[in-house]
Amino acid sequence: MNHLELEANRMSRPWLRPGAFCAGVAGSFILCCVVGQRAPEWFPFRDFVRFHDFIEPESQYLPTALQLRALVRQHVPRDKIAVVIGGDSILQGIGQPVEQLWSRRLQELLGSDYRVLNLAIRGGAPNEYGQVAAEMLYHEGRRVLYLCDAWIHTYAAAPDGTRPAYRYIFHDARARGLLLDHPERDAALTALEPRRRAEEAFAERAFRSRANAWLAFDDLWHVVGYEAGMTVWTPRTSKHPWQPRRLWREVPLHTAAYRAGITAYRDIVRSHCQPKSADYWHGFEETVRHATPLPLRPRMLVVVPRCNPAVLDQLSAEDPQAREKYGRELQTTLRHLRACGLNAVDGCATCSAEDYLDGNHLLPSGGEKLAEQLAPLVRSLAQGLFGDITP
Amino acid sequence: MIFLSTWFLLLFAPCFLGLYWLPWGHGVRKWLLLGGNLVFHAHFAGPAGVAPIALLGGLTFALALSRRPGWCRTGIAINVAALVFYKYVRFFCEELLGSLHSSWGETVLKTTQTWFPGDPPLAISFFTFEFIHYLVEVGRGAQPIRSPLDFALFATFWPALVAGPVKRYGQFLPALELGTRQVGACDVAAGLARFAIGIVKKAVIADNLAAWVQFMDQRLEAYPLWERWLVFLGIGWRIFMDFSGYSDLAIGLARMLGVTLPENFCRPYLAWSLDEFWRRWHVSLTGWIRDYVYIPLGGSRLGLGRRIVNGWIAFALCGLWHGAAWNFVLWGLYHGAGLGLTSALRCLLDRVGWRRKAHAIWWRPLGWATTMFFVGVGWLLFFYPLPQAWRMLCLLFVNGEAV
Numbered sequence: 001m002n003h004l005e006l007e008a009n010r011m012s013r014p015w016l017r018p019g020a021f022c023a024g025v026a027g028s029f030i031l032c033c034v035v036g037q038r039a040p041e042w043f044p045f046r047d048f049v050r051f052h053d054f055i056e057p058e059s060q061y062l063p064t065a066l067q068l069r070a071l072v073r074q075h076v077p078r079d080k081i082a083v084v085i086g087g088d089s090i091l092q093g094i095g096q097p098v099e100q101l102w103s104r105r106l107q108e109l110l111g112s113d114y115r116v117l118n119l120a121i122r123g124g125a126p127n128e129y130g131q132v133a134a135e136m137l138y139h140e141g142r143r144v145l146y147l148c149d150a151w152i153h154t155y156a157a158a159p160d161g162t163r164p165a166y167r168y169i170f171h172d173a174r175a176r177g178l179l180l181d182h183p184e185r186d187a188a189l190t191a192l193e194p195r196r197r198a199e200e201a202f203a204e205r206a207f208r209s210r211a212n213a214w215l216a217f218d219d220l221w222h223v224v225g226y227e228a229g230m231t232v233w234t235p236r237t238s239k240h241p242w243q244p245r246r247l248w249r250e251v252p253l254h255t256a257a258y259r260a261g262i263t264a265y266r267d268i269v270r271s272h273c274q275p276k277s278a279d280y281w282h283g284f285e286e287t288v289r290h291a292t293p294l295p296l297r298p299r300m301l302v303v304v305p306r307c308n309p310a311v312l313d314q315l316s317a318e319d320p321q322a323r324e325k326y327g328r329e330l331q332t333t334l335r336h337l338r339a340c341g342l343n344a345v346d347g348c349a350t351c352s353a354e355d356y357l358d359g360n361h362l363l364p365s366g367g368e369k370l371a372e373q374l375a376p377l378v379r380s381l382a383q384g385l386f387g388d389i390t391p
Numbered sequence: 392m393i394f395l396s397t398w399f400l401l402l403f404a405p406c407f408l409g410l411y412w413l414p415w416g417h418g419v420r421k422w423l424l425l426g427g428n429l430v431f432h433a434h435f436a437g438p439a440g441v442a443p444i445a446l447l448g449g450l451t452f453a454l455a456l457s458r459r460p461g462w463c464r465t466g467i468a469i470n471v472a473a474l475v476f477y478k479y480v481r482f483f484c485e486e487l488l489g490s491l492h493s494s495w496g497e498t499v500l501k502t503t504q505t506w507f508p509g510d511p512p513l514a515i516s517f518f519t520f521e522f523i524h525y526l527v528e529v530g531r532g533a534q535p536i537r538s539p540l541d542f543a544l545f546a547t548f549w550p551a552l553v554a555g556p557v558k559r560y561g562q563f564l565p566a567l568e569l570g571t572r573q574v575g576a577c578d579v580a581a582g583l584a585r586f587a588i589g590i591v592k593k594a595v596i597a598d599n600l601a602a603w604v605q606f607m608d609q610r611l612e613a614y615p616l617w618e619r620w621l622v623f624l625g626i627g628w629r630i631f632m633d634f635s636g637y638s639d640l641a642i643g644l645a646r647m648l649g650v651t652l653p654e655n656f657c658r659p660y661l662a663w664s665l666d667e668f669w670r671r672w673h674v675s676l677t678g679w680i681r682d683y684v685y686i687p688l689g690g691s692r693l694g695l696g697r698r699i700v701n702g703w704i705a706f707a708l709c710g711l712w713h714g715a716a717w718n719f720v721l722w723g724l725y726h727g728a729g730l731g732l733t734s735a736l737r738c739l740l741d742r743v744g745w746r747r748k749a750h751a752i753w754w755r756p757l758g759w760a761t762t763m764f765f766v767g768v769g770w771l772l773f774f775y776p777l778p779q780a781w782r783m784l785c786l787l788f789v790n791g792e793a794v
Contacts, residue, residue: 018576025583208397215401233599235606241599 036216039223040066044074046246049098050118051129054248055226057165058122059236061245064212064219065132065173067226068119072133076115081382082137083110085118086130087148090305092120093367095258095357098250102367109375114382125162126150126302127291132169134296135179143386145378146296149303149347152272152326152333153280158192159185159290164201171209172218182293258358262311265359269311273325281336288340301381302337303347303374304330308356345377393435393553394640395594403431408647412579417571421540424571424648428547435553436513443512447473448546451522455535463530467523474519477511482715513553516712520557520679521546527683528561536560541567550644554637556655556675563650570649578649585643592636600629608775611786619786626770627763631660634673660766663758665726665733668766680709695738699731706730713773718780722772729765 045055045063048071055061063071076082085091085103093101103118110116119130126148134146156162160170173179196202212218225231226245233241237248276284292300307326315322330346337344348355348362348370355366362370393399407427411420433441447470454466475483488495512518525545529535536542544567545560570578607614607622614622635656645652655674662668669677685705691698703724710723771780 018578018580021580022576022583204396204398207402211397211401231595231599233602235602238603238606 032217032220033215036218036220036223037066039216040064040070040219041073043223043227044070045226048075049101050092050103051121052248052250053236054245056121059234060232061225061230062168062218062222063129064222065136065169065176065178066216066219067222068129068133068169068173069136069178072117072137075117076137076142078142080115080143081113081386082134082142082144083114083116083147083378084130084134084137084144085116085120085147086124086128086134087120087126087150087303088124089120089122090360090362091147091149091303092118092122092124093362094122094253095255095361096364096367097252100364100367102362102364102371105368105371106375106378109371110378114378120148121166123163124166125156127156127159127170128161128163128166129169131292131296132173132179134299135293136173138296138299139178139180143382144299145381145385146300147303147374147378148300149305150333150337152304152329153276153284155284155288155337156291159188159287168205168209171206172212175209175213177213180293180295185290185293188290255357258361262308262358265307266311266314269307269315269326269359270322272307272329273315273319273322275325275329275332281332285336285340288337288342292340292342294341297341298343299381299385300342301374301377302342302344303370304333304337304344305347305360305370306330306349306351307360308353308358309351310353310356311359313353343377343381345374347373349373392593394637394644395590398434399431403427403434404644407431411648412574417568420571420574421544421567425540425543425547428544428549428552431549432513432547432552440512443473443477444515444518444547447518447522448543451526451546452536452539452542455526455529456537458529458535460530463526466526467530470519470522470526474515477515479711479715486717517552517555517557518546520676520712521560523683524557524679525560533561536564548645548650550641550648550650551652554634554641555673556638556641556653557679558652558675562653566650566652570645570651572649574647574649579647582643582645582647585639585646587643589636589639589641589643592632592639594636597629597632597636600625600632604629608779608783611783616787616790619783623767623771623783623787626774627660627767630770630773631656660763661759662762663755665729665762665765668762669726669730676709676712680705680712684708691734695735698734699727702730702734703727718772718774718776721777722769725769725772729769 045067051063053059055063072082072084083106091103093103096102098104101118103116107114107116117133119133121129124130130148131146134144137144158167160174161167170179208218229242229244230237231242237243240247312323312326315326319325334344334346348366350369350373351362351366355363355369357363407423407430411423411427415423429441432444436444450469451466454462457463484497484499488499489497525536536545541564545558545563548558548563548567551558604622604625607618607625611619611622638655642652642654653675655676657671657674659668659671662671685701688701688704689697690701693701704727706723706727707720708723709726710719710721713719713722768780768784771783774780775783
């Protein structure tokens with residue numbers, strides 16, 4: 001009897017009932033898919049104020065489109081006007097503790113007819129988490145306003161976001177049919193495809209999004225990671241890597257590191273003072289149009305936040321015209337955003353150097369000023385769009 | 392991580408396995424398997440990656456059919472040349488020619504870059520090793536594979552394509568025959584269980600250990616001694632879980648097709664001597680190196696000195712097989728030296744008549760600890776450039792920052 005016959009003989013006396021085992025695997029798989037589709041609604045994020053280290057991609061936690069939808073549904077009752085905040089760390093409120101977050105102040109100023117939800121994220125672009133959530137709400141027929149920030153000269157690198165690590169949320173929501181129809185965006189993405197096909201990670205991500213729409217494995221895994229325990233070690237969670245993410249709280253910011261960055265920020269502001277060509281602005285407008293569905297544009301309020309005046313003071317020492325040039329480029333950016341049908345506003349215009357943590361992030365005092373500047377604008381936008389705002 | 396990619400897990404594997412398990416005759420199953428192999432290989436390697444392997448495979452098959460040792464040797468030379476060309480030309484140009492004269496390396500590299508791809512074809516090392524094994528065996532008088540279908544299945548069997556085990560056609564073809572005839576629920580269940588073990592080893596243990604080690608090794612001096620030793624152990628466990636996890640995935644998938652592949656890792660960290668470790672670690676590769684490099688060089692038949700040199704050559708090649716970089720070569724030489732030392736020690740013990748005492752059970756823990764430490768230091772060479780490996784090794788013994 002050779003080793004293969006021995007093997008075959010051994011197989012005839014299995015250590016488990018193979019039929020039952022295979023049926024169990026298939027049944028469990030189907031059950032997981034079904035549970036995955038519903039789990040984000042059953043277990044939404046708790047006590048959500050804003051994204052933080054432990055529920056964002058930097059710690060290998062990638063909130064899914066269904067989790068985002070569950071969050072906005074839970075946060076915004078049907079009779080309220082949703083004010084979704086997107087964009088980067090400036091609107092996320094880096095530099096402000098949760099208790100003194102600017103979006104909380106905005107909520108207070110707007111009153112109970114509105115629900116403010118801060119979905120801005122570090123290094124984010126206007127067309128990532130916040131816009132995805134705003135599109136979902138609009139798609140559901142909710143009254144929604146979308147508030148985000150964009151830097152001078154820049155909006156988004158691609159119609160599906162700027163940072164590759166954040167683009168998944170767009171594709172996840174798109175694969176589930178949760179986004180608004182926007183043929184211009186679809187065409188721009190199709191045009192990008194040949195270039196991206198070479199990127200293995202992108203192809204994998206795109207396929208994964210489509211598969212997840214059917215099988216909901218990412219949704220299930222992230223809900224389990226949030227509620228029961230994670231399977232991924234990351235430096236940020238190194239003390240308790242397997243602990244469920246719901247138990248993690250925001251860590252107070254290491255402000256010294258941010259303050260040290262103010263000098264480096266001078267180079268960025270210097271580049272903001274340089275005028276751009278007509279071709280550049282044509283491309284800029286095209287990007288904005290590709291990234292933003294038509295119905296959302298009038299509901300958007302894009303803040304172009306001013307940098308710390310102290311940085312401009314430093315720059316003025318080397319170029320006395322720096323302040324004027326900066327103001328001119330900021331106004332040009334606003335003009336081009338408005339030309340695309342978006343509402344755009346010069347942000348933090350009343351902030352002083354004491355209101356900034358570093359080159360551009362606001363301290364609680366700056367956040368309060370921003371909220372006070374934006375609240376009347378949001379209210380008037382809502383009046384214009386929805387008329388009588390009381391249900 | 393090909394076996395853990397979404398395309399593989401959610402599209403290829405369910406579709407292919409679903410089709411394969413239908414009650415076909417074994418002939419149809421073989422054609423199905425060939426189709427699966429081609430789809431799998433083309434998806435991950437692309438047409439540019441498939442073409443050279445197809446050419447090399449066709450050539451190997453044709454040359455072996457002649458059964459003439461001369462033709463087989465030609466085939467072996469072509470396979471070696473292909474492997475060197477695709478995988479090591481850049482290394483040789485940059486490192487060897489470049490170290491002689493900086494412009495030489497660049498010139499040769501620029502010339503070759505115009506007509507060979509930047510990345511070697513997927514799994515070229517596995518393909519060439521299996522082709523060389525086949526040609527050597529046929530050249531020695533074994534029966535060649537007559538059916539092109541069987542040869543194609545041996546060459547491109549997708550579960551073993553990415554990370555082995557390195558197959559032997561004498562074992563593989565009967566296993567394939569059996570699998571295509573009578574794959575059953577037992578195979579599927581056992582394969583699934585093995586696949587699940589592989590996923591846990593690779594995705595849960597190895598990947599997390601890799602992230603942890605990568606985080607810790609950058610600031611090792613900041614940690615106390617016991618944590619540095621933990622990192623040292625973590626490096627060893629990470630590579631074991633990674634390699635053996637991938638082998639488990641391959642063996643499990645093959646088993647789901649009814650095909651039993653040979654084991655590749657047999658509890659290597661329980662070895663109590665270095666040569667035993669190498670009988671347990673990456674068995675299919677070590678066996679290949681032993682049979683087709685070490686023994687043809689003379690093995691242990693030509694005295695202690697020659698035995699040590701042969702071991703060095705074999706292990707330098709083994710190191711180079713893992714990647715075209717100096718740290719892999721060093722790692723191979725280091726293990727070659729370790730095995731040479733073991734052989735010399737064994738000779739010495741024989742002479743003084745202590746061999747039997749050395750086999751006594753109470754010596755084994757010492758043997759095990761020495762072997763594991765030696766292997767662990769080897770992993771430092773495997774993963775890090777020499778100065779960093781040395782620094783890390785010193786930090787295991789010096790409780791300070793100034794190393």
